[in-house]
Every structure is written in C-alpha cells, then in structure tokens.
Amino acid sequence: MTVLDFVRMVRVNAKYLLIGTLVGALLGFGYSLLQPKVYASSATGYVTVGESTGIGDVISGSSAAKDKASSYLALVSSGPVADEIVKQNPNIGMSAEEIKGHLTASLEGDSALMKVQATASSPEAAQTLANTSLSATAKVVNDLEGSTTVRVVPLDDATLPGAPSSPNTKLNVLAGALAGLVLVFAAIFLRKAIDVRVRTRDDVAKATKTGVLGTLPETEQLSEKNLLTNQDDHTSQEAIRQLRTNLRFVNVDNPPKSVLVTSSEPGEGKSTVSTSLARSLAESGQPTILIDADLRRPTIGKKFNIDAKIGLTQVLAGQVELAEAVRQYEDSQLFLLPAGRIPPNPSELLGSDKMRQLVKELSSEFMVIVDVPPLLPVTDASLLSSAVDGVILVATVGKTRKEHLEEAANMLNKVGAALIGVVINRTPLKGLGNSYYGFGYAGYYGGYSSYYGEDASKSSKKKRGSKRATRNK
Known part of the structure; x- marks a missing residue:
C-alpha cells in the first residue's frame, strides 16, 4: 500500500475512524467515572543525628544522618507507624492495615531529607496522613533507638489537594480514543485483506491484466426504468x-468496429453498459447497431420497449431478411436488432459462420455493439468473442468476485479474444468507496450541476421539446 492509498483509505473511512475515536474516548471517560477518586498529598522532613539542627548540615548531610534516613524509609509504611497514626488521629476513618498501603517515602537527592506521600479517598485524609506520618515515624524511631539523639523533624507540611490524582481522566480519555482509532484501523485492514470482491481499479487490473476502459456511477438514472430518459443526469x-x-x-x-459486451456473472449490468454505449455512439453521429445476442435472457427489446418477437434468431435461421428485423430507435443513428424467438441451441447459433458473417457485414456500415450472456455460466460469449474486434468486460463494485473476473479474462485469452478493457459499473458517488476505490465521482462530477447550471438544464429540455414537436409535425 502506497502513501496515496493510505490517504485515500483514511479519507473514505474518516467517518468510521471518527466514530471509533469518539466511542473510545467516551469509554475512557466512563471508565474514569467508575473509578474511585484518590487524593494525594506529601510532606517533607529531615533526619538529624546528635545536636546538629542546621538545615545546611541536613542538605550537605552527614553520612550518619543519610544512613539513618535511608534506613527509616521502610518504617514509614510499617505497622507500628500506622498504629501510631491511628492513635494520633482516631477519627481518620482508616484502619492501620489500610494506612500501610497508602504511604510511600523517598529521599530527596543525596541528602537526609525525607519525603512522604500519602493517598486517601478524601483530600483532608490525605493531608492528615502525610503530616502525621512524619511525627509518627519520629516516635517509632525514638522508641527503637531508645534515645532522642536521632530525630525526624518536619520541614514542609502537607497541603490540602485541590483535585484527585487518580483517576487521570484526561489520560484515560486519550488512551480510549487511541484504542478506538487503532481498532477501527485494524478492522479496515482486516476487511481489505479478506475482501474477495472487486473494490479498486488495482483489483481489476490485477485480475484481468488490462486497464479500466470506463466507470459508470451508481445512480437511479442508469436503472432500467430511467435508462432512456437520463439526459439531465450530467454525472x-x-x-x-x-x-x-x-x-x-x-x-x-x-x-474497433464491432465490440462484444459481457461480464463474468449475471446481474453485473452488461446490458446497461451496452445500451448506454450504443446510445452515446449514435448521439455522436456514428451509425450504431445494438445486437441482443443474449438468447437466453434477452433484455434489449424490453429496455427500448419494442417488439422483440422477430430478431436475430430468425435472421440466422434464414426465416426473415436482416432489414425486416432491424429497428431504428426514434430518428437517431441507433439501430436495434432484438434477440427474437429464444432458441433451444443458443451456443450453436452464436458460434455459427452465419453469425460471424452477420457481424462482419454490419460492421462495414455500423459500429456494432453485441450484448451477450455472461462468460462463466455459458459458452456463448466465448464462441462469439473471436468474431468481433474487441471485448468489453463489465464488473460491479462490491459484487463481482476477483477470482471470477480473473477466470473470465482467462477464458477470453484462451479463445484468442481481444480484451480491450473493463467497465466498472455501479461505482459509489459518495461515501464509502468514492475516492478510495479510485473512481472519484463525488470529486470530479459533483460540480457538474453548477457548471452546466439550471439554465443549461432548462435549455436542454426546451431543445428536446422542440425536436419532439418537429417530429410530430
């Protein structure tokens, strides 16, 4: 994956990444709310030995005082000190055993200064613990030493904490947000790794060893109901x-003068592509004939709302002349040859010399577009593919399986067909897939409505209305 692919993936999945981050942050915040609040406070004292009481002596410190201070660290969280704290503060609300786990001590640098940190469920208890721990430690030390030559002198009293030290809400929220982001990324990469369907241009190129000839967007204007009335859909x-x-x-x-349009599996929009391409070629002024060679499930007659009872099969059987079966669509340069009666032997008809001769004859006057059945279920397309100048393979985003597309391309190669490119159908206009999948309709064509403008749309309608009025005359 390149940096550009990663950026595209992030842009397309931005909504899911944002949702994952927010959910993780909320979970982190909720976790913080469920945790008990802990307040921390600290007090500082110093250890003296003998008659020395100067702070300078404490900081420069005699080795005896330092040694004593170091040995007293463990006493701070001991049972005797905890018992002494309870004795001095009977209303502290904590047992001696609980107090032991809430006190820690350390030395300040290379000196005899002791720092005691206390934690409790309330700020007052934390302050009391920190302050009392020094005097309690001194009492226990003097009892152990049996003299008052060693003293623990308070230096800096503990202050009342203003905010809890735990839970760290900010840290938990950040950790939750990061975890949510990582999980969404993991899901995206996992989905990409196990996805077997066509999603990107690279998927098509790797499966077919050819390029993308075009992409058609996923829009109602290309549905069977609106296929012939989508002139205002600029996208x-x-x-x-x-x-x-x-x-x-x-x-x-x-x-190429003759092109076969097929797909690997049914339902991938090959008839939509062949119909749209034939109409577009005819609109450009090029005489075009669309042949419905799908003799198993013909659809061209239905799309153009014409009588398809007489068509290709009768022409191949010699029952009617070609001119009797071909229909002109309105007053355009588009001509239609419907399928005709469904025969019992479609493959034999399409693979016959008569079919090859028919395509050759028509391509001398027309641009021939042939709509045939899918490649994998039946052999019709393979038999006819060598009789045309090129084959267009149709794949659908999120539906066509990569292995099926690859197998269809291999079948065409085996029979010597010229695969001129793939048309990717139903590409997303926006949301998941529009730019990550490399189609970018939202970015490229989203502004066509403003480019053409409302006036252009009205003008287009007026022109078509004028043409109809002229024909009616």
Whole structure:
C-alpha cells in the first residue's frame, strides 16, 4: 500500500475512524467515572543525628544522618507507624492495615531529607496522613533507638489537594480514543485483506491484466426504468461519454468496429453498459447497431420497449431478411436488432459462420455493439468473442468476485479474444468507496450541476421539446 492509498483509505473511512475515536474516548471517560477518586498529598522532613539542627548540615548531610534516613524509609509504611497514626488521629476513618498501603517515602537527592506521600479517598485524609506520618515515624524511631539523639523533624507540611490524582481522566480519555482509532484501523485492514470482491481499479487490473476502459456511477438514472430518459443526469452522461471516448482511442490507427459486451456473472449490468454505449455512439453521429445476442435472457427489446418477437434468431435461421428485423430507435443513428424467438441451441447459433458473417457485414456500415450472456455460466460469449474486434468486460463494485473476473479474462485469452478493457459499473458517488476505490465521482462530477447550471438544464429540455414537436409535425 502506497502513501496515496493510505490517504485515500483514511479519507473514505474518516467517518468510521471518527466514530471509533469518539466511542473510545467516551469509554475512557466512563471508565474514569467508575473509578474511585484518590487524593494525594506529601510532606517533607529531615533526619538529624546528635545536636546538629542546621538545615545546611541536613542538605550537605552527614553520612550518619543519610544512613539513618535511608534506613527509616521502610518504617514509614510499617505497622507500628500506622498504629501510631491511628492513635494520633482516631477519627481518620482508616484502619492501620489500610494506612500501610497508602504511604510511600523517598529521599530527596543525596541528602537526609525525607519525603512522604500519602493517598486517601478524601483530600483532608490525605493531608492528615502525610503530616502525621512524619511525627509518627519520629516516635517509632525514638522508641527503637531508645534515645532522642536521632530525630525526624518536619520541614514542609502537607497541603490540602485541590483535585484527585487518580483517576487521570484526561489520560484515560486519550488512551480510549487511541484504542478506538487503532481498532477501527485494524478492522479496515482486516476487511481489505479478506475482501474477495472487486473494490479498486488495482483489483481489476490485477485480475484481468488490462486497464479500466470506463466507470459508470451508481445512480437511479442508469436503472432500467430511467435508462432512456437520463439526459439531465450530467454525472452518468459524462461517464458514458468518457467510455465512448476511451473506446475510440483504444486503437487510433485501427479503431474497433464491432465490440462484444459481457461480464463474468449475471446481474453485473452488461446490458446497461451496452445500451448506454450504443446510445452515446449514435448521439455522436456514428451509425450504431445494438445486437441482443443474449438468447437466453434477452433484455434489449424490453429496455427500448419494442417488439422483440422477430430478431436475430430468425435472421440466422434464414426465416426473415436482416432489414425486416432491424429497428431504428426514434430518428437517431441507433439501430436495434432484438434477440427474437429464444432458441433451444443458443451456443450453436452464436458460434455459427452465419453469425460471424452477420457481424462482419454490419460492421462495414455500423459500429456494432453485441450484448451477450455472461462468460462463466455459458459458452456463448466465448464462441462469439473471436468474431468481433474487441471485448468489453463489465464488473460491479462490491459484487463481482476477483477470482471470477480473473477466470473470465482467462477464458477470453484462451479463445484468442481481444480484451480491450473493463467497465466498472455501479461505482459509489459518495461515501464509502468514492475516492478510495479510485473512481472519484463525488470529486470530479459533483460540480457538474453548477457548471452546466439550471439554465443549461432548462435549455436542454426546451431543445428536446422542440425536436419532439418537429417530429410530430
């Protein structure tokens, strides 16, 4: 994964990363609320030996005082000191055993200064513990030493803590947010690692060893109901025009005159692609004929709302002339050859010399677009693929499996077909996938409505209305 891929992935999954971070932060905050509050306070004293009482002596410290101070550290959290603290503060609300676990002591640098830190559930108890611990330690020391030559003298009294030292809410919130972010990243990478469906341009390129010829967005305007009335949808129209342009530049010196459109599995939008491409070619002024060679589940007649009872099968069987079966779509340069009656032997018909001759004959006058069944379920597309100048393979984002797309490309290669490119269908307009998947419709085509403007849309409608009125006359 490149840096650019990572940036795209972060941008596309920004919503989920943000949600994970917020949930983690809230969990960290909730954890802090459930934890008991602990207050900390500290007091400082120094150890003297003999008659020395000067602070300078304490800081420079005699070796005897330092040794004594070091040996007294363990006494601070001992049972005798805890008992003495309870004796001096009977209302402290803690037992001697509890007090032992709430006191720690340390030496301040290379000196005889002792620092005692106390923790408690209230600020008052923490302050009392810290202050009393020094005098209690001195009492226990004198009892052990049997004299008053060794003293623990308080130097800095403990203050009343203003805020709890634990739980550290800020740290818990940050840790929770970081954990949530890491978990979302882990889920994203795991999903990417185990995903077997086509998601990116790279997936298509690796599976088919060819490039992407075009991408069609996921929009209602390309549904069967709206396919023939989507002239105002600039996003889908621009995508189709881009596909048309790319097809023309596949081979500048010898552009394809006949193209077969298929897919690896059913339901991936091959008929939508073939219909859209044929219409776009015809609108550019190029005579185009769309042949419905899907003799198992023909759809072209239904899409264009024409009678498909007479068509390709009758022409191949010699029952009707080609001119009788071909229909012109409105007054455009688009001509249609529906499937006709569904035969019992579709593969034999499509693989016949008559079919090859028909495609060759039509390609001398038209740009021929042939819609055929998917490659993996039946052999129709493989049989006919060598009779055309090129094959367009259709894949659908989130539906087509990588292994199926790879197998379809291998089948075309085995029969010597010219795979000129892949059309990626139903690419996301926005949200998950729009730029990470490398299609970027939201970024590139999102502004077309403002570019063309409302006036342009109205003008387009007026022009079409004028054309209809002229035809009606």
